[in-house]
Amino acid sequence: MAEAAAGPLLSVRNLSKRYGALIVTDDVSLDIPEKELHVVIGPNGAGKTTLIHQLSGRLPSNGGRVVFAGEDITHLSMQQRVRRGLARSFQITTLLDGFTVLENVAMAVQARSGSSFRFLAPVARERGLNDEAMSILARLGLDDRATRRAGSLSHGEKRQLEIAVALATRARMLLLDEPLAGTSHEESARLVDLMRTLKRTHTLVLIEHDMDAVFSLADRISVLVYGKVIASGVPSEVRAHPEVRAAYLGDEADAATTGRRA
The missing domain is CATH 3.40.50.300 (P-loop containing nucleotide triphosphate hydrolases)
Structure with a gap:
């Protein structure tokens, strides 16, 4: 940073x-x-x-x-x-519903490092990507959702995941x-608490x-x-x-x- x-x-x-x-x-x-x-x-x-x-x-x-x-x-x-x-979340953030919560964040980490989303398959095998992604998910309280498909999350959980994707850019x-x-x-209430924590x-x-x-x-x-x-x-x-x-x-x-x- x-x-x-x-x-x-x-x-x-x-x-x-x-x-x-x-x-x-x-x-x-x-x-x-x-x-x-x-x-x-x-x-x-x-x-x-x-x-x-x-x-x-x-x-x-x-x-x-x-x-x-x-x-x-x-x-x-x-x-x-x-x-x-400078990262924007929500209206323009597109979650990949067919991929897991972990994969969505790991791919954002991968994209930040210069890789392309065209190369999705290697993400699951990249320990470094997954470790950083899991750390971000833990910070947002989503680590227990890591293996779930993004499309199965509640509306509020998707909002949390969108923030996780934004954080993966190291904004x-x-x-x-x-x-x-x-x-x-x-x-x-959870999102308010999250934003209160993030502003630190x-x-x-x-x-x-x-x-x-x-x-x-x-x-x-x-x-x-x-x-x-x-x-x-x-x-x-x-x-x-x-x-x-x-x-x-x-x-x-x-x-x-x-x-x-x-």
Whole structure:
């Protein structure tokens, strides 16, 4: 893993994305230091997923800069960003349902080392790949699922496996798009605990609609409305921000404060 860069790990300046006359992200600027858990919230259609697409390299930007660990990565591909330590999980992560949990992670380790997914058969015979993969699975509490087919996992377990695959790239920053969506109460609690543990060693940027989880986990929160960041700060500052309450949080902020789910 590369040495930590001076200043923020991720610096975004004046990032924009438009489709004709439609502006989806509008002059977005963010600084995210190492080992911060930063949550982006906002109403549906605010541009949150588009922003994550831009950070991960899935979508090119129409303007602005993305600097990661001191390097301008604005024009780098998704694969090039992954190699530099910026990994995206969930919406673009494709698990191989017919392969075991262990094989999915071992193949991610193999790909990181420069091998191709076209050469799947040797993975099962590579002890080094399997040892590293098992270590990652143990960290995520999935080691007892190692021999199960990925397709047989519950929704929450698949989310955990997707994080395991991202960790196998030796990412320094994880971009997580709605990690709790579609999970049961128990699965959600496990994922919240996992993210709380991961932020001790990794930088996390996530989109999330569960306000209880957001205010419980976040070191800082940025609020996106109509493609613009209208507020960014620690949870208490964002919760009290009048424009945020008017545009988005409203009663949800009160629910998060009192521990009630809105």
